[in-house]
Amino acid sequence: MAQGRHSATTTRGEQLLFLTDEQLRQGIELMFFAYRGFTADPDRMLEERGYGRAHHRAIHFINRRPGLTVNELLDILRVTKQSLNRVLRQLVEDRLVASRVGREDRRQRNLYLTEAGRQLEQELSAAQRRRMRVAFSNAGPEAVHGFRQVLEQMIDPELREQVLRSLEAARP
Template identity: 75%
Template structure:
């Protein structure tokens, strides 16, 4: 820590006290990691005039085919107006299909088309490659710790949504 950067704990060693500097470095690492994590999909989507909101919608519709618009609103935490703008584009471009609910005609259920699934696969392949390399580099203990940290950072409502999604999808 002589040069001000946080050193990785050695095996069996743990940080019992985190200074504001440790936390600042963690925050900055998350910002830069997020930029890296989204860079490849951003490049793919830029050619289509889509952004991250489109990517997130495609991702979660793929994870839970038939999800309702209201469920997607809860997962994404965006306004109805914002989501409707994204969905209108994805539907018009033939990537998402909206079907009226069988039991409740007011509900709209969302599905990816074949073209939508192909785009989702391309976007996810890019992110999986980056995650796979990072996980292999960090090792199994770091991967488990990373998941623990991410889950601990979630608000209780987000954690419930995360758990439901994880439990409902293969």
């Protein structure tokens, strides 16, 4: 599978974009390494409290959409309700999340951050935003625009609309 600058199957359009296998593979690796950096700061802070990324994700989205139901959170996170439930149970026990029976539909549970929950969210988010801010600043506005465009295109097409709507709909 040794190959030169452009593989035999590369089309003209892809050449203009430098979409050789090699370029694509570099994009793949960059995604891997960048995501590790992206999660590094919160990971450290969470570990001190005995939490993991799953807790962070729950806290993040509950903060973004206070009062959302377990089912709505499941739809965002795409994990099983059993998996989410364990995380939520801990957060509720630790008084970071409040779970209130739904007013209209009493099967539902509306989720809110407590004051302590908001506090932790702030700490986690501040670290992550700091890194994102530095990355954005160093890369410049054009790059930020490109970053967004590529990442949007990387989302599953069936989910893209939902995700982009949810990005806007936060903190309604």
